[in-house]
Amino acid sequence: MLKEYLNPRLWFVFLRETRYLHFFGVGATGVAINLATTAFFAEIVFGRTHYFNAYLIGLFVNLLYNFVFHTFVTFKTNSKHLYRLSIFVIYSLTLAYIQAYIVKYLTDWLGINWYIVVIASVIFIFSITTFVLFKFALFKE
Secondary structure, X not given: OHHHHOOHHHHHHXXXXXXXXXHHHHXXXXXXXXXXXXXXXXXXXXXXXXXXXXXXXXXXXXXXXXXXXXXXXXXXXXXXXXXXXXXXXXXXXXXXXXXXXHHHHHHHHHOHHHHHHHHHHHXXXXXXXXXXXXXXXXXXX
């Protein structure tokens, strides 16, 4: 029985059927967009000392991208888009506030040279909870 749980093929099928692979794909590309946008604004536009402003811009771009792709690709919803968008925005802004606080605290503690690692880690940790909430609540038809 334990051998079945260690089978990578079964895990792949499970993750694909639950749409987590889709969620993860959208999330991963969203994180890449977030990090690239953040790095662009922090390194080229504002300077590293203003990384937090750059992070907020990257976060906004990421959230917009995620909603569009989760709506039409991951969960393939056909209705209530405006309702879902409003709940998504409220949830995302609340989560973004929590994430921003954690990012700010950890970056201050670890130093600004680690800001990209901190941002990526925080986003990944919150992605699992978000998937469960989205699949069984927000994007459930």
